[in-house]
Amino acid sequence: MTEDEIRDRIVATADELYYARSIQAVGMDDLRQAAEVSLKRLYSLFPSKESIVLAVLVRRHERWTAGLEAAVDGEKVPEGRVLAVFDYLLDWFDTDSFRGCGFINAFGELGAVSPGVANAARVHKRLFQEYVARLVSDAGGGPELAAQLAILAEGAQTTAAISGESTAAGQARRAAETLIAADLRSMAHS
Template identity: 50%
Template sequence: MDSEVAREQALDAAEKLFYGRGVQAVGMDAVRTASGLSLKRLYQLFPAKEELVVAYLERRDLRWRGRIAEHVERHDDPQERIPAVFDWLEEWFGEADFRGCAWINSYGELGATSERVVAQVRAHKRAFRDYLAGLVTDAGLADVLAGQLFLLAEGAMVTAGITGSAEPAAEAREAARSLSRAN
């Protein structure tokens, strides 16, 4: 089997298991079983579980940011792109397997013990904040709004993950609209 195919199989299995059950609750044996790879092959691809966790977060980051950008870019009006972020969050929160933010969850589990996971989490959050800053600039609004929107979105993610409800996105969207009008 080609290394890239095997890597994707391992990452598919890891993502489903890590996101669904938690990183620390899932051993490499479970990833091996779910991926259909031998344990030897899995360790050839990812010599340590930490490497698999970082790769899972990196791949998820690219997909997550791509999905949100694709949704937001459907709106031609830069003013409508900001609430569109929260529309997308609401859709995401409503997915059957939604378990909160993968990066916040991973940070909560491994932030005290893995500098590499912390770096990946911070890179993801920085990229998301920068994305919001670009939307704010494109809409001609005050730069300070980016940080406010970031906090609204992050708070909605945490709240939705805990409550199992998509409602925090709708509430955050309305707050974002109010803040946008004020800026």
């Protein structure tokens, strides 16, 4: 077990715990026990809890984005690639452990107190918006449509998180279809 593997296990364990129970509710000792490392090694690999939190957010962004891109790349038609975003959301919402967007949760919990956390959430959302804009552009849509679809995806996440039902994904997807059709029609007419 190399040092990097231990680092990864710590971050992966912290991700699970923080996501399931919120960050402030998980102490360093809980993490130490779950990751099966000593407190000394924890603090030799990370200078503080905040640095672990930021590493968790980086990992979460990378994995979430990778899953999204995999779902999108399963579709070949540009319009289908846009809609695949919402299929990915549905799969995610149906996960047992789904508890909303980890970045929104972290932002609500620590955004007002930790600039690093607030910035991580902002970057994650901005990169998602830019990715959606690329997909929409490939399908012949404009930036306004891209922004609207990103808002739909965002709303589906919090709706599914709080109401506990995953039906928001399908509703958002159908709304997206309507918006796409209307946008393409308006482009054709201009």
